[in-house]
Amino acid sequence: MLKVNSIHVFYGNIHAIKDVSFYVNEGEIVTLIGANGAGKSTILKTISGLIRPAVGTIEFLGESIVNLSPHKIVRKRLAHCPEGRRLFLQMSVKENLEMGAYTRDENDIEADMADVYQRFPILEERRNQLAASLSGGEQQMLAMGRAMMAKPSLLMLDEPSMGLAPILVEQIFDLIVELNEAGTTILLVEQNAQMALSIADRGYVLETGSIVTTGSCADLLNDERLKKAYLGG
Amino acid sequence: MTFLSYLISGISLGSIYAIIALGYTMVYGIAKMLNFAHGDVIMVGGYMSFMATTHFGWSPFSSVLFAMGVCTVLGILIEQLAYKPLRSAPSLAVLITAIGVSYFLQNAALLIWTPNPKSFSSVVPFDSLRLFDGQLIISGTTIVTIVACAIIIVTLNTIVNKTKIGKAMRAVSEDKDVAQLMGISVNKTISVTFAIGSALAAVAGVLLCSAYPILMPTTGAMPGIKAFTAAVFGGIGSIPGAFLGGILLGIIEILGKAYISTQLSDAIVFAVLIIILLVKPTGLLGKKVLVKV
Structure with a gap:
């Protein structure tokens, strides 16, 4: 569905992404994991x-x-649901x-909005308040809701668990799985590698702009080196 | 009674400033640039209306529509030719370009219409309103100016808060990148903003020349700077701020002229601006954005 072929990205003189290739098949949850600054967000952008690669191709549904x-x-x-919510x-x-559904016909979005409200009743309660007045957790719910409103076939999520209480992280990850079961393909970027690998089908591990390991999540979870670096074991 | 009449003239002048300030503030809010050529679009609007009435013999009302049409196209052209290529350039480059466009428009006007002032006849066909046995006289132009400003504010507020393009404008104003991720075309949104701002500039030009009937290539320069001051005064980027800033500036200017000194009135206006900015750097209604982590 998505095919990234040896892309290189530069920020000025900094070679941020070096020869990264990966793919996402329809229906999968694929995760990119790695430490802060490894280039995960840059790849999504x-x-x-939002950023142009210097070299390399990106194909989505067979089209460049x-x-x-x-x-x-x-x-x-x-x-693309960006890092730090960015509401x-x-x-x-x-x-x-509504902005989430900007590309869609205004008459078709009522049902989806009702669906978001049903999932996050607090958002319905506060629907007329400014997003700035929401708590951090509520803002993340809104960011997820906004992404759902786009009805994407491929949804890229950048650090959806960042800064959230564990109970909320659980809820957000449950939602990701549900969205996936309902037919949305997911590309998930996470620092919380344990959590990400527990719901994904496959994973790629990034280190300073390059992919160093890839495999099924079961394999990655058992990888000794990975355990040491990211999984706290 | 004289105070009341000064106040009304102040509100009327302020309404013109407010209409111009709206253009400044919207463009700043969305494109994050100061369009210093905005004042000169006012002048072009004035000339267009002048030409339509005197040379083509059109009715005042159709001359206003004509001026709005031409200025809308002019605004979009300026944006496409001068500012769009600089979208990712440093803001100083954009600022200097804007000043260049301003000089270009003034000098083009000099070439086309010569430096000789034209005497503009008011587009407002109504008679003055006499109140309190003739003690208070309000000219038709004054009334039309204030009403026009009120209509523009209400319309603009509705557009920005209720329509899809208006919401897109607010989204772009807040976060250009994420607005694009929602599927909003930033270029299209900026074009629409310039179009609206320039159409408003045309209206302001016609009203300005109706109230102060001398039309020259530099006619728009000073009101442009005053309106920019008004926009900063109210909090640049904020639509209610531009309105409030414009009206207050007009009142301060007229009352300053009436009670303190005609020569010093501009100095008073700018002194008030400096004081406001010292006390509240974001302007009267400027927003401070809180980010939650």
Whole structure:
């Protein structure tokens, strides 16, 4: 479904991503794990078009998307839920959800909004409040809700568990699994490797801009080296 | 009664500043740039209306629509040709370009319309309103200016808060990258903003020339700077701020002229701006964004 072929990304003189290739099949949950600064977020930004790779190709559903602007890539139903939630804080909860569905016909989104509200009743309660007034956890729910409103076929999530209480992390990961079961393919970037590997099908491990290991999650969870570096064992 | 009449003139002048300030503040809010050519679009609007009425013999109302149409196109052109190529350039480069566009428009106007002032006849066909046995006289232009400003504010507020493009504008204003991730075209949104701002500049130009009927290539420069001050005064980027800043600035200017000194009125206006910014650097209604972690 998504095919990234030997991309290189530079920030000025810094060679941030070095020859990274990976793929995501339809229906999978694939995770990119690695330490802070390994280049995980940069890869997602490159796929969604916010950053252009210097070299390399990116194909989505058999089409090259590497030269498309971000707003055109979203229209191919490839959504990116960025790191740090990045909500529109000066807009209401409802408006944030509407922005999530920006590419869709306004008449079709009622049911999906109801679905988000049903999953996160607190958002319905606060639908007319500014997103800035929500707590950190509620903001993450809203960020997930906003991503759901896009009805993507491939959803890229960047650190959805960041800064959340364990109970909320659990809830967010349950939601990811549910979305996947409902047919959304997921590309998940996480620092919480344990959690990510527990729900994903396959994983890629990044170190300073390169993929160092890949495999099924079961294999990665048993990898001695990985255990030491990321899994706290 | 004289105070009341000064106050009304202040609100009327302030309404013109507010309409211009809206253009500044919207463009700043969305494109994060100061469009110093905005004042000169006002002047172009004035000339367009002048030409439509005197040369083509059109009705005042259609001359306003004509001016709005031309300025809308001009605004979009300026954005496409001068600012769009600099989207990722340092803001100083954009600022200097904006000043360049401003000089370009003024000098083009000099070439086309010569430096001789044209005497503009008000587009407002109504008679003055006489109240309190003729003690308070409000001109038709004053009334139309205030009403026009009120209509513009309400319309703009509705557009920005209720329509899809308005919400997209707010989204782009807050976070350009994420707005794109939602599927919003930043370029299109910026074009629409310039179009709206320039159409408003045309309206402001016609109202300004109706109230102060001398039209020259530099007509827009000073009101442009005053309106920019008004936008900063109210909190640049904020639409209610531009409105409030514009009205207050007009009142301060007229009352300063009336009660303190005609020569010093501009100095008073800018002194008030400096004091406000010292006390509240974001302007009267400027926002401070809190980020939660």
